[in-house]
Amino acid sequence: MKVTISRKAHFNAAHRLFVKSWDDKKNESVFGKCSNQYYHGHNYELIVNVTGKVDPITGMVMDLKVLADLIKTEVEDPFDHKNLNMQVPEFADLIPSAENIAVVIYNKLIKHLDKEKTLEIILYETPKNFVKYCG
Numbered sequence: 712m713k714v715t716i717s718r719k720a721h722f723n724a725a726h727r728l729f730v731k732s733w734d735d736k737k738n739e740s741v742f743g744k745c746s747n748q749y750y751h752g753h754n755y756e757l758i759v760n761v762t763g764k765v766d767p768i769t770g771m772v773m774d775l776k777v778l779a780d781l782i783k784t785e786v787e788d789p790f791d792h793k794n795l796n797m798q799v800p801e802f803a804d805l806i807p808s809a810e811n812i813a814v815v816i817y818n819k820l821i822k823h824l825d826k827e828k829t830l831e832i833i834l835y836e837t838p839k840n841f842v843k844y845c846g
């Protein structure tokens with residue numbers, strides 16, 4: 712019997728989407744407002760889904776408090792109120808698009824989960840724009 716447990720989290724962060732080898736005009740034509748050279752912020756909403764077997768003794772897939780602490784340590788503490796391009800090492804040479812942020816979050820969290828569990832990351836950059844990554 713497999714069940715998915717979910718935890719929501721939130722962080723505010725600034726970013727700029729740009730390709731270093733392109734000029735400002737080309738970057739603006741591809742990335743629009745997200746290429747503003749002075750950066751801008753988003754209120755990111757994160758949903759972390761973990762799917763696995765229900766332990767017959769505890770009745771749990773995973774302790775949600777443990778998952779909440781992991782998200783805090785691996786995502787909220789390092790990302791919240793940060794400039795992703797300049798302050799988060801994973802994005803030093805990686806464009807902090809919603810897609811790449813979701814992949815980075817997945818890679819940071821999957822390391823802590825048992826092998827038989829599956830992880831799904833849903834990241835809202837705006838209330839209407841969101842991405843999903845499952846590895």
Ligand code: NI
Nearest residue numbers: 726744745753
């Ligand atoms: Ni943006």
